[in-house]
Every structure is written in C-alpha cells, then in structure tokens.
C-alpha cells in the first residue's frame with residue numbers, strides 16, 4: 001500500500017525557512033504551565049542546545065511557581081497570557097511549546113505563528129476542523145515549523161505497525177477497528193480543565209481518540225476521510241456518584257462535566273477503507289477491543305492497552321496464509337530505551353534548527369481533526385455527515 005501521507009496534502013512545512021544558526025542555543029518559551037508542561041520542560045532541560053527563556057500562564061503566579069519547581073532560574077514570567085509573552089521582542093524567541101488546554105490551542109498557535117515563531121503544539125490539534133484550518137493558514141503565512149504533539153508516533157512499536165502495512169504483507173487494507181478506553185479514567189488529577197466545555201471542548205474523543213486515530217491513519221498513509229456517522233455520550237462524567245472522581249468533588253465535577261466520556265463512529269475513507277472507532281474515558285468494560293487492520297492478504301491484531309498509553313498492549317499478530325496454510329506470525333514487543341517525550345522535543349528542535357519538515361505535520365493531523373469534528377457534528381445531528389475540508 002502506498003504511503004499517501006506526504007502526497008497531495010497541503011504540506012506547508014516542507015517550505016519552512018526556519019534554519020537556525022547551529023552555533024547558538026535555541027531560545028524557547030512555554031505557554032501554559034500546567035500538567036503536561038512538566039514533561040516539556042524536563043525534556044528541554046535534557047537538550048544541550050536549548051535555553052528556556054520565558055513562560056506564561058493565565059493564572060497569576062503559576063508560571064513562576066512552575067519554573068521554580070523545576071529549578072530553572074532567570075526565566076521571564078511576568079505575562080498575563082500568551083499574547084503578552086509573544087509580543088515581548090526582547091526574548092528573541094525561536095520557538096514555543098503550547099501546553100494550554102484544548103480550546104486555547106488554536107488562538108495560541110495562530111498568535112505564535114503570526115509572530116514568526118516555530119510551534120510545538122500539544123494534542124489534540126484543535127477542537128474544531130475550522131480552527132485547524134485557521135492554524136494551517138497561519139502556518140502557510142509564516143513558513144514556520146508547527147508540529148503536533150503525538151509522541152506515540154516515535155514509539156518503535158507504532159513505527160512497526162506502519163512498516164508492516166507499508167510492506168504490503170497485509171495486501172490492500174479494507175477495514176480497520178480502532179480505539180481504546182478505560183473502565184474508570186476521566187482525567188481530573190489537577191482540576192477540571194479536561195472536563196469543562198469552555199476549556200476542553202472535547203472529552204475522550206479528542207483527548208485519547210486522537211491517538212487511536214493517528215495510530216492507524218498514519219500506518220495507512222492518512223487517506224482522506226469522506227463521511228462519518230458518530231455517537232457520543234456522557235453517562236459517567238455527569239453522574240454525581242461516579243466513583244472515579246474524588247469523593248469530596250463528585251457533585252462539583254459532575255456539574256461541571258460538559259464534554260463526552262464515550263464516542264463511537266463509522267467512517268468511510270478514500271480508497272474504500274472502513275474505519276470502525278470507539279473510545280472511552282469510562283465504561284462498564286475493561287477494553288472496547290484490540291485494534292485490527294484487515295487486508296486482502298493478511299490481518300493485523302494490535303493488543304489494546306489498559307488505557308491509551310502510547311504503545312501496544314502485547315505482541316502483535318499477523319494472520320495470513322503461506323502456501324495454502326493459515327499461519328500466524330507474532331511480532332514481539334520492542335522495548336524502548338529512550339523516553340518518547342525526549343524524542344518528541346528533539347525531533348521538533350531538529351526540524352526548527354534545520355528548517356526541515358515538522359515531525360508530525362498539520363497536513364496529516366488535519367484529517368484526524370476532520371474525523372473528530374465529523375463525529376461531534378454527526379452525534380449532534382443524529383445522522384451521517386460528509387466531511388468537507390475548506391481550502392487552506
């Protein structure tokens with residue numbers, strides 16, 4: 001099967017003119033100093049060619065406390081929001097990590113790109129397809145690198161899935177089942193930014209659904225999505241007796257819950273491929289099933305993980321036929337000896353330094369976002385919708 005991922009899509013990053021003088025350190029800022037920013041800073045600190053010079057958060061004092069916690073001194077943090085930081089030309093920034101909650105992905109990315117900065121944007125790309133399109137228009141205007149934070153792509157097991165599909169051993173792919181979930185796993189470790197509509201905009205669908213979609217879409221070369229029938233629900237998140245919440249916060253969190261905790265969809269992709277998808281932050285089951293990729297010559301089973309943790313849940317298996325005999329080939333789990341976050345930060349920095357293609361380009365993730373957007377829209381109107389992607 002041909003890898004379409006680099007063909008036909010709006011691949012602006014190929015034109016990035018971001019080459020940086022390699023003799024100096026890259027000057028980086030962190031926008032949004034919450035939970036995931038901790039992983040970004042640890043990985044930046046492990047790089048020899050980076051200087052973290054600034055950070056911003058909407059909550060007064062949060063950025064300063066964040067850098068103090070990680071023992072990073074001399075970082076400017078007296079900004080009320082991303083725009084103030086980006087406007088501070090004295091910082092001479094090369095790049096920003098955008099670690100804000102989902103609803104603030106698009107505005108922050110557009111501000112940064114329009115100011116000529118390279119961007120590492122956390123997943124999901126955006127909340128809506130229209131926002132993703134606006135970010136890509138800013139990317140086109142700026143010619144800078146923007147990479148989306150899908151670190152599982154750097155896992156050797158995920159890369160093996162793509163290698164298997166691209167090798168042709170499965171033949172032509174016609175059906176994929178993917179997704180994943182948790183029995184009780186609505187994320188509220190640091191408050192409610194994941195579950196309130198005004199900050200998150202998407203629940204399980206965007207938070208972990210985007211990973212499951214990327215795993216298979218990247219493997220098959222990101223064909224264009226055509227139509228989607230979607231469903232979403234929130235039976236657990238809105239329940240004041242939901243045992244996954246802290247006992248003293250159940251009533252408050254249930255009231256604030258404004259997104260989905262389960263989503264399912266049936267998606268038609270270009271090339272006659274059917275994608276069957278389900279994702280759960282909470283459900284009365286251990287797993288909604290393994291990921292399976294069915295092809296004309298072979299089928300691949302990818303064991304699911306307990307929750308979406310960015311790798312495979314055990315050895316993968318190819319079901320095929322050799323000389324008239326039905327056989328199974330086991331693909332052992334590959335052990336990673338480098339952290340995925342370190343690889344994510346390094347691959348972004350290399351793209352910035354060398355002015356090369358973003359490791360996870362928007363041109364691919366646009367289709368991921370289009371599917372998420374289609375599921376949300378179809379769930380709202382209760383019927384199949386056509387996916388229409390505006391001109392960038």
Ligand SMILES: NC(=O)c1ccc[n+]([C@@H]2O[C@H](COP(=O)([O-])OP(=O)(O)OC[C@H]3O[C@@H](n4cnc5c(N)ncnc54)[C@H](O)[C@@H]3O)[C@@H](O)[C@H]2O)c1
Pocket residue numbers: 031032033034035036037056057058059062080081082083099100101102104108122123124149150151190193194207
């Ligand atoms: N790649 C991963 O493994 C991974 C893991 C967890 C979360 N995430 C993603 O990271 C994002 C953030 O998640 P989190 O758990 O860190 O959330 P969080 O709520 O802990 O932190 C987000 C912070 O951004 C700040 N913020 C929002 N808008 C801002 C703005 N315009 N300017 C400055 N600061 C702003 C908020 O005040 C908040 O402190 C989410 O989109 C999430 O999906 C990715």
